[in-house]
Amino acid sequence: GGLSSFGKKGEIVWWGFWPESTVLPLITKYQEEHPSITIKYVTQSGSDYRERLTNSLAKGSGPDIFRFHNSWVPMFASELEPLPGSVMGSQEFIAIYYPVISKDLTTNSGILGLPLGYDALTLYINEDLLTQAGASQPVTWDEFRILASALTTKDKDERIIQSGAAIGRTENIDHWQEILGLMMVQNGVNPANPKGQLAEDALKFYTVFAIEDKVWDETLPPSTVAFANSKVAMYFGPSWRATEINSMNPSLRYKTVPLPQLRKDDPGEPDVSYATYWVEGVWNKSTNKQSAWDFLKFLSQRESLET
Numbered sequence: 001g002g003l004s005s006f007g008k009k010g011e012i013v014w015w016g017f018w019p020e021s022t023v024l025p026l027i028t029k030y031q032e033e034h035p036s037i038t039i040k041y042v043t044q045s046g047s048d049y050r051e052r053l054t055n056s057l058a059k060g061s062g063p064d065i066f067r068f069h070n071s072w073v074p075m076f077a078s079e080l081e082p083l084p085g086s087v088m089g090s091q092e093f094i095a096i097y098y099p100v101i102s103k104d105l106t107t108n109s110g111i112l113g114l115p116l117g118y119d120a121l122t123l124y125i126n127e128d129l130l131t132q133a134g135a136s137q138p139v140t141w142d143e144f145r146i147l148a149s150a151l152t153t154k155d156k157d158e159r160i161i162q163s164g165a166a167i168g169r170t171e172n173i174d175h176w177q178e179i180l181g182l183m184m185v186q187n188g189v190n191p192a193n194p195k196g197q198l199a200e201d202a203l204k205f206y207t208v209f210a211i212e213d214k215v216w217d218e219t220l221p222p223s224t225v226a227f228a229n230s231k232v233a234m235y236f237g238p239s240w241r242a243t244e245i246n247s248m249n250p251s252l253r254y255k256t257v258p259l260p261q262l263r264k265d266d267p268g269e270p271d272v273s274y275a276t277y278w279v280e281g282v283w284n285k286s287t288n289k290q291s292a293w294d295f296l297k298f299l300s301q302r303e304s305l306e307t
Helices: 020-033 049-058 070-079 090-096 099-105 127-132 141-150 176-186 197-211 223-228 241-248 289-299 302-306
Strands: 011-016 038-043 065-069 121-126 160-165 232-238 254-257 278-282
Touching: 011 289, 020 038, 020 289, 049 065, 049 070, 065 070, 065 289, 070 099, 070 278, 090 099, 121 127, 121 176, 121 241, 141 160, 141 197, 141 232, 176 197, 176 232, 223 232, 223 241, 278 289, 289 302
Parallel strands: 011 038, 011 065, 160 232
Antiparallel strands: 065 278, 121 232, 121 254
């Protein structure tokens, strides 16, 4: 086909992060029920994924279905086919999915994808390190900052042996974008236009942990690895990181707790969290858009998700 359409009729190319073995039973089941359709799953590495996807779409070489992060909607809006009403109406979508998902995925042209899961940033705490210090989990950012300093230990040359919190830099902090995004949103910054004093204050507070408090520096291992190896007491990540932490250190005693909040003048003010999840979308230049949506609807059914 020319630039207008991608793919052989009846063959759907799907890019995802799961190993093929995870999705094979679902693909097999779907193909048995739809013999004219072939699903070709391609496992993608997470590194440079967005660049590879952008280039592949720009060259007109697909894929038909691809994963995109909820924060990428503005970047890929012009490449995504809106969810057809025949697959799911907008009222049904709003009834099924969390409000943040409806808000993220609804654009002027329609709803731009179907997520197969939901996740958000959470605070992981090393239970042993907090217990040894006689500390309880922090509720406000002020408490978090005091605790981060209290739980940091250094050697005689001021090198960090144990960090109180993995935060404050970018090169070895997994999910630093989301942590900073959380601080911005909590501070009343408009993420679409992060300018002005409130944005600067949030950025300054993020860096204070490395620059002033020196609870973290660039010599430490990546934050997820540091947390798994009991080298850091408090760590931010989405809940899917737990799988990785458990495989690195099955004996680590940790739990996840609500995110620190700004001090509230009014106790009725809602807590502010930060959603970070992946969505399955259909490329609007695919030849097989209808079948691709039908397959995604099948994937988002309860039994499929449980599988």
